Amino acid sequence: xxxxxxxxxxxxxxxxxxxxxxxxxxxxxxxxxxxxxxxxxxxxxxxxxxxxxxxxxxxxxxxxxxxxxxxxxxxxxxxxxxxxxxxxxxxxxxxxxxxxxxxxxxxxxxxx
Amino acid sequence: xxxxxxxxxxxxxxxxxxxxxxxxxxxxxxxxxxxxxxxxxxxxxxxxxxxxxxxxxxxxxxxxxxxxxxxxxxxxxxxxxxxxxxxxxxxxxxxxxxxxxxxxxxxxxxxxxxxx
Numbered sequence: 001x002x003x004x005x006x007x008x009x010x011x012x013x014x015x016x017x018x019x020x021x022x023x024x025x026x027x028x029x030x031x032x033x034x035x036x037x038x039x040x041x042x043x044x045x046x047x048x049x050x051x052x053x054x055x056x057x058x059x060x061x062x063x064x065x066x067x068x069x070x071x072x073x074x075x076x077x078x079x080x081x082x083x084x085x086x087x088x089x090x091x092x093x094x095x096x097x098x099x100x101x102x103x104x105x106x107x108x109x110x111x112x
Numbered sequence: 113x114x115x116x117x118x119x120x121x122x123x124x125x126x127x128x129x130x131x132x133x134x135x136x137x138x139x140x141x142x143x144x145x146x147x148x149x150x151x152x153x154x155x156x157x158x159x160x161x162x163x164x165x166x167x168x169x170x171x172x173x174x175x176x177x178x179x180x181x182x183x184x185x186x187x188x189x190x191x192x193x194x195x196x197x198x199x200x201x202x203x204x205x206x207x208x209x210x211x212x213x214x215x216x217x218x219x220x221x222x223x224x225x226x227x228x
Contacts, residue, residue, distance in 0.1 A: 006155075032214040043220045044156075044202070051212055090155055094214040099144045099163060099206060101216060103155035 002027035006091050006104040013111055019064075019078040021107050023091030026072065031093040033074040034101060035066055038088040050074060086111045114139040116205050118219035125193045125226055133188040133201050133222045141208025145186040146216065147177055150200040162186060173197070193226045200224075 003026045013019060025031050035047040046059045048066035056066050063082050067075045074091060088108050092101040117136045125131045137143060144163050148156040160171025167179045177188045186203060203219040 032212070034215075042200075044218045046215065049213060049215060057213075088153075092156075096212065096214075099214075100146050100158050100161050101214065102158060103148075105155045106153070108153065 002102065004091060004093055004102060004104040006107050008107060009105065010108045011110070013081050013109065015083055015111055016080050019076070019081050021076040021089055023074040023104055024072055025093045028093070028095055030071060031095050033068060034092040035074065035076050036090040036092065038090060044090070081111045083111050085109065114207050114217055116203055116217050116219040118203055118222045120222050122223040122225060127195050127226050127228050128192050131190050131193045131197070131224065133224060135186045135188065135203030135219060137184050137186065137205045139205055139207040143208055144206040145179060146204040147171065147175070147188050148202045148204065150202065156202060195226050195228055198224055198226045
């Protein structure tokens with residue numbers, strides 16, 4: 001069966017510090033991968049998606065970047081965090097044979 | 113623009129009563145439709161989907177949803193609510209023509225409160 005992991009689970013970082021969030025998927029090959037941000041426990045904002053290694057599409061211009069160095073690894077980064085980067089970050093995957101997305105447990109980021 | 117609307121921020125229902133969480137969509141072509149549930153500080157869990165076929169689809173935890181093409185709706189239902197069903201529910205649509213991206217458009221979510 002497939003499993004998706006995210007770490008860390010929680011993170012408190014000062015403004016101006018760098019960020020690296022990691023997402024890995026097990027049990028599937030060549031998944032589509034997605035990064036979302038959820039603010040105030042409400043709507044989801046799609047940040048990035050990837051259909052293959054090294055292929056990243058950005059949905060909104062912002063202070064964040066994403067990379068996919070391996071087939072089942074997706075990383076969300078920032079060089080300098082802003083207060084507005086605080087939120088709940090969710091990684092998800094889907095495959096060509098499944099129409100739905102499956103979500104990881106999330107990372108709660110607080111920028112102070 | 114393609115969109116998904118969940119017209120109710122919150123739905124309150126007594127335990128044992130039927131529940132409905134509403135969703136309407138506006139996309140071109142034939143959409144694929146989904147419902148997810150989120151408990152506090154957790155990721156989204158997939159409940160059910162409509163791809164094609166019967167308009168009534170059944171999913172996890174006794175939930176079902178009815179696809180209505182003429183009303184462009186996909187309402188989530190359960191015959192008898194449980195207190196443990198209290199959570200945030202999201203409707204999502206994968207537009208026809210989204211290609212191999214698998215991108216979904218999500219509604220803003222509806223909080224379901226089931227009272228004992």
